[in-house]
Amino acid sequence: MRIKTFFSLVAVCSALTAAGVKEISVVLPETVGLSSQRLVNIDKLINQHVDEKKMAGAVVLVARHGKIAYFKATGLADTDKPMRKDAIMRIMSMSKPITSVATMLLYEQGKLLLSDPVSKYLPEFKNQKVLVPLPEGSAYAYKLVPVKREVTIRDLLAHTSGLMYKGIAELHLDQPGRQDILDLYKEAAVNDGYCRTDEEIGDMVGRLGRLPLNAQPGELWEYGLNTDVLGYLVEVVSGVKFDQYVHDNVFKPLKMNDSYFNVPKEKTARVARVFKSDWRGSLQKAADDEVLVQGELVMCPNDGYKTSGTYLSGGGGVLSTVYDYFRFSQMLLNGGELDGVRLLSRKTVELMTATNHSGEYDADFLHDKGWKFGLGFAIQQDREHDVDAGDVGVFEWAGLYSTRFSVDPKEEKITIFFSQTTPFGHHFELWDKLLVLSGSAIAD
Numbered sequence: 001m002r003i004k005t006f007f008s009l010v011a012v013c014s015a016l017t018a019a020g021v022k023e024i025s026v027v028l029p030e031t032v033g034l035s036s037q038r039l040v041n042i043d044k045l046i047n048q049h050v051d052e053k054k055m056a057g058a059v060v061l062v063a064r065h066g067k068i069a070y071f072k073a074t075g076l077a078d079t080d081k082p083m084r085k086d087a088i089m090r091i092m093s094m095s096k097p098i099t100s101v102a103t104m105l106l107y108e109q110g111k112l113l114l115s116d117p118v119s120k121y122l123p124e125f126k127n128q129k130v131l132v133p134l135p136e137g138s139a140y141a142y143k144l145v146p147v148k149r150e151v152t153i154r155d156l157l158a159h160t161s162g163l164m165y166k167g168i169a170e171l172h173l174d175q176p177g178r179q180d181i182l183d184l185y186k187e188a189a190v191n192d193g194y195c196r197t198d199e200e201i202g203d204m205v206g207r208l209g210r211l212p213l214n215a216q217p218g219e220l221w222e223y224g225l226n227t228d229v230l231g232y233l234v235e236v237v238s239g240v241k242f243d244q245y246v247h248d249n250v251f252k253p254l255k256m257n258d259s260y261f262n263v264p265k266e267k268t269a270r271v272a273r274v275f276k277s278d279w280r281g282s283l284q285k286a287a288d289d290e291v292l293v294q295g296e297l298v299m300c301p302n303d304g305y306k307t308s309g310t311y312l313s314g315g316g317g318v319l320s321t322v323y324d325y326f327r328f329s330q331m332l333l334n335g336g337e338l339d340g341v342r343l344l345s346r347k348t349v350e351l352m353t354a355t356n357h358s359g360e361y362d363a364d365f366l367h368d369k370g371w372k373f374g375l376g377f378a379i380q381q382d383r384e385h386d387v388d389a390g391d392v393g394v395f396e397w398a399g400l401y402s403t404r405f406s407v408d409p410k411e412e413k414i415t416i417f418f419s420q421t422t423p424f425g426h427h428f429e430l431w432d433k434l435l436v437l438s439g440s441a442i443a444d
Contacts, residue, residue: 024085024323026071032064033444039070041437049430050075053283055402056275057083058419059322062438065412066330070438071322077272077420079285085322087272088258089418092194092316092399096227098328099314100157100376102234102246104348111237114157114375117150118229121236124209125151130162131184131212133177142180144212151217153233156226157375158357162213164224165192168365169214177214184211193228193313194400201242201312205232221361221373231314242312253341254331256324261317262309271319272420274401279426286422316400322418325405329414332395333407353395353409355381366398366428390439402427406435411442 029036042060049055057075061068073083106112112121119126128151129144147162155161169182188207191197208225215222235242243261251259263271277283311317327338332352336344355372363373370382377397380390390413396406402421407414415438417431 024068024071027067027069029069029441030443032067032069034062034064034069034441035443038437038441038443041441042070042434043072043074045430045433045437046072046074053281054277054279054426054430055419055421056283056285057272058417059083059085059087059089060418060434061322061326061414061416062441063326063330063414064442066334068326079273083272084270086258086270087418088260088263088267088270088319088321089272089403089420090274090399090401091318091320091325091403091418092401094320094325094397094399094403094405095314095316095318097332097376097397098246098250098318099227099231099234100352101328101332101344102242102250102314103153103157103230104344104352104375105249106234106237108345108348112153114152114154116153118153118156118161118209118233119150121233122205122209122229124206128209129212130216131177131181131214133180142177147213148216149218151213153230154357154375155217156230156233158221158373159223159226159363160218160221160358160361161224161226161229162215162217162220162222163208163226163229164214164222166190167192167194168223181212181214190225191228191311191313192225193311193316195311197311198309199311201228201232201314202235204311205229218359221358221363223363223365225315227315227376228313231312231317234314235312242314243317246318250328250343251324253343254324254327254338256320256327259318259320259324261312261319263319274420274422277421277423277426322416325416325418326414329405329407329416333409333412333414352376353379353393355379390435398424398431400424404431408439411439413438413442 029039046058057077059073062070073085075083077083077087128147130147131142132145133142134140151161166185169178173179188211190208191204231242234245238245274286275283276286331338331343332349335346336342336349352375354374358373362369363371363378367378370384371378372381377395380392380394390408391410394406394408398404402419402424405416417434
C-alpha cells in the first residue's frame with residue numbers, strides 16, 4: 001500500500017528539478033501493466049554501478065503504452081554536479097536513427113527513392129571502385145575493380161554500401177586489404193564523425209566518395225560512415241543545412257526541445273561530462289585536452305567536450321536528453337505519429353523496421369546472430385541467441401559514450417539508458433541486465 005501511495009504521489013508531482021523546465025508526468029507503473037516493486041530492481045542495478053565507481057551517473061527511462069512509468073537520474077553529471085533528468089548528453093551513434101528518419105521524410109515527399117544511386121545527388125560517388133587484396137607475393141598489394149552496381153540510398157541506410165569506419169577497421173587488421181584501405185582513408189583525412197571539427201561535412205564526404213569501397217555494394221553488412229553521407233545527402237536534396245533541416249522537420253514537430261547539433265550557450269551548463277572508467281572502480285573525468293581511447297580505438301582531443309562546430313555528422317553529431325529521445329522513440333513505436341503530429345506514415349516505419357534490408361548478413365557489430373539491420377537501427381529477428389532484448393521485432397541502437405535505446409513494439413515498451421562513460425564496451429552487460437529488468441517488470 002505504501003508503494004502504491006508513493007508512486008501515486010510521483011504521478012502527481014513528478015517534474016524535472018531544473019527551474020523553467022516543463023513538468024514531465026510519470027504514471028503509476030501498474031496503470032500501464034508494470035510492477036512498481038520490480039522496477040525498484042533498476043534502482044539497485046544503477047545505484048550499484050555508481051557506488052562501485054563503474055560510472056559517474058546515468059539517466060534511465062522506461063515507458064509503456066505511451067506513458068513514462070520510470071524516470072530517474074542517478075550519480076553525477078560532473079565532479080561537482082548531480083546528474084539531472086534533463087542532462088544533455090552526446091548520443092553519438094544514436095544520431096543515426098534521427099538522420100535515417102530525416103532521409104525518409106524526403107522519401108515520403110517524393111524527392112528521392114531508396115533505389116536511387118547516391119551519385120545522382122553526390123557526383124563523387126560515380127564510377128566507384130572496390131579494393132580487392134591480392135595474394136602474398138604479388139607485385140602489388142591490391143587491385144581496384146569496378147563496382148557491379150552503384151551504391152544506393154538504401155545501401156547507406158542499411159550499411160551495405162562498402163563504406164567503413166577507420167576506427168572499426170583498425171580493430172580488424174587481420175582481414176586482407178584492411179590496412180590498405182585504412183591507409184587510403186587516413187591519407188584522405190577521412191573523419192569518422194567522432195571529432196567536432198570546423199570542416200564542412202560535404203568536403204569530407206566528397207573525399208570519401210572518391211576512395212575505393214571495402215566491398216561490392218550489397219555484398220557485406222558493415223557498420224560504417226554511411227549515415228554521415230546520408231546527412232550530407234539530406235542537405236543537398238533539401239537545399240537546407242542539415243542541422244536546420246533536422247531541427248525544422250524532426251526536433252521541432254516532436255517537441256524535442258533539448259536536441260541539437262550545436263548546443264546554445266545558455267544550455268551548455270546542462271551538458272554532462274564524459275568520465276573514463278576501467279569498470280573496476282577507477283573512475284575519473286577525462287581532461288579537456290586528453291585523447292580519449294575506446295578500447296584500441298583512438299579518439300581525438302576535446303571531442304568529448306565541444307558542443308558546437310560546423311562538421312554536422314549525421315552518424316554521431318547530436319546531443320540530446322533522455323526525454324527528447326523518448327519522444328522520438330515513441331513516434332516510431334506509434335507508427336510515425338506523436339501527440340497528433342504525423343511525422344512519417346505507418347508504412348514507412350514498417351519499411352524501416354523490416355529485417356530483409358541486409359539480406360543474409362547479421363548486424364553483428366553490437367549484437368550476435370539473430371539481429372538484422374533495418375533502415376537506421378538493429379532489429380531482433382529471433383530469440384534463439386545469447387542476447388535476448390525481448391520480443392521478435394525489438395529495434396534498438398547505441399552511442400559511443402554509453403547511451404542506448406530499445407523499442408519493443410509487441411509490448412509497446414521503451415527502455416532508454418544514458419550515461420557518459422568511456423570505453424563504450426563496458427556497458428554491454430549492464431544494458432543486457434537493464435533490458436531483463438524492464439521486461440520482467442511487465443505484470444499484465
